[in-house]
Amino acid sequence: QADSAIEANEKTGTAFAFDQTIKLPDGKRHVSNIRFPIRNKEGETTHVGGLVFDRTVEKEAADAISAAREGLHQSEKLAALGQLLAGVAHELNNPLAIVMGRAAMLKDKLAGTAHEDSIQRLRDAADRCARIVKTFITMARQTGPQRTMVQIPDLIEAALDMTGHGLRAAGIALELQIEPDLPELTADGDQLIQVLMNLIINGQHAMAGQQNEPKLLITARQEAGTARILVEISDNGSGVADDVAARIFDPFFTTKDVGVGTGLGLSVCQSMIEAHGGTLELTRPVLGGATFRIGLPPGEAEVVDRADAKPAVEIPYRGSALVVDDEQEVADILAEMLDEKGMTCRVVTSGQAALEALAEQRFDAIFSDIRMPRMGGSELLAAIERDYPDMIRRIIFATGDVLHPEVDALRKSGRPIVEKPYDPEQLRAALLQLHEIGETP
Structure with a gap:
């Protein structure tokens, strides 16, 4: 650019401006240059003058604004x-x-x-x-993980159960190096399995179409001198270029073709691991391709049962239940599950039909879906409170959309809420909650 400036000054007699990044011992400087011709009285260019403006602060501020704007867009x-x-x-x-x-x-x-x-x-x-x-x-x-006691070898085995067929179909040789007697961790096992599956599949994609024999190495060990557990997944694929490595955990950044990847996988994986107080990083390749290392602390995190279940107490599945769900098959399957446990069930498919059933008889438990046309869970709750106040504390709500605002509102009512698909332990816990407050016979 400096040569271009001099050429412009000498041949055309015009000024020339350009930006430049200069590396100095104390860091980089971003400068703007202006080169201009200096003429004698005959109009001939005899010298070249120049001005240099240090724009480092301005450039860094502009980059920070751009990064914030991009971060907001990604959010x-x-x-x-x-x-x-x-x-x-x-x-x-x-x-x-x-x-x-x-x-x-x-x-x-x-x-x-x-x-x-x-x-x-x-x-x-x-x-x-x-x-x-x-x-x-x-x-x-974006809630924190629900932790139970887990074994890393079991999680690796579960992840391979789901991805093993793909590895075998791709002709990838799998090698496991897992230390015996690794300590248990308090972690969300499902989330860790998701992370492991994602990294395994990424490794598989990285080795697609290569000439040498593809190989995936999974190691698990306790870090020397600490209680941390390290899990590494290495492939002998094409590796990760430096410019890609710098952005590989950015949301929506991907090197895959359109339709193959969204760029969310590694970003989500890193968020899950960090929620456990751990780290996920790209490290020095072991096999010549890429190595992703997961570091997890032993921790003393509170162990929370996924179903929020009470202590193991036998619940007498007796009496009658009213099942309210606008999808007949979903209502029927819940009724059959309760019937097999000993409850007598009546199924209706709307909130209005539920009120009509309550006009005919009382029930020991009412299982109601939340999102239903015309009369949803909130409206049904209000109608029962108005017309059948003795039944208000017999209601158990069910939903497959726990993010809906109506769910949060109903949680404040103190009524049990179970998530679809129905888990027998959640149903038992909800009935136990009714039993403990004396609402079941």
């Missing part, structure tokens, strides 16, 4: 994605409730038969789908 996109995930989760939870309920009942009926193993596999897959949906919801509402 808005993440918020929109959260709402999308919540909507998808709600739509998936109702059919999942049917699949999980049927699988649970079939498992009991086919125990000891040749079909028992197949039904267990079906139920395990449905449970996994339900946990993935709950992970979506957790991401969307």
Whole structure:
């Protein structure tokens, strides 16, 4: 640029301006240069003059504003994605409730038969789908992880159960180096499985189409001199360029083709690990490709049961229950689950029908969906409080959309809320809550 300036000054007699970044011992300087010709009385250019303006502070301020604007834009996109995930989760939870309920009942009926193993596999897959949906919801509402005692080898095994077929189909050699007797961690196992699955799949994609034999190495060990657990996932793919490595955990940054990746995976993974007080970083390659290292502290975090269940107390599933849900199949599966436990159920598909049923008889428990046309959970609660106040404390609400504002409002009523798809432990816990306050016979 300086040569261009001199050429412009000498040949055309015009001034020339350009910006420049200069590396100095104390850091970089961003400067603006102006070069201009100096003429003699005959009009000939004899010298070149110049002015230099230090614009470092201005440039850094502009970069900070740009970064803040981009961060705000990404936050808005993440918020929109959260709402999308919540909507998808709600739509998936109702059919999942049917699949999980049927699988649970079939498992009991086919125990000891040749079909028992197949039904267990079906139920395990449905449970996994339900946990993935709950992970979506957790991401969307940005709550902290729900921690229980977990074993890292078990989580790695579970992640490989879900990704192993893809690795085998891609001809990827898998090697595990897991130290024996690793200490337990207090962590959200489902979230950690999601992180491991994402890193494994990323490694698989990084090795696609390469000539040498693809290999994935997973190691787990206790860090020397500390109680931290380190899990590393390494591939021998093409590696990560320096400019990509600097942005690899940025939301929506991806090197994958359109339609292959959104750029959310590593960003979400890092957020999940940091929520556990851990770290996720790109480290020195072990196999010549890329290595992602997860560091997790042992911690003394409070252990919270995922279903918020009470201590193991047998609940007498007796008496009558009114099941209110605008989706007939979802209502039927809940009624069947309660019937098999010993409760007599009546199913209705609207809030108005629920009020008509209450005019005919009293129930020991009322399970009501929250989002229903014409009369939702809040309206039904208000109508029961007005017309049948003795029944108000018998209500248990159910929802597949825990992010809906109406859910937060109903939580303040103090009524139990169970999430779809129905989990037997959550149902037991909700009935236990009614039992403890003397609302069940």
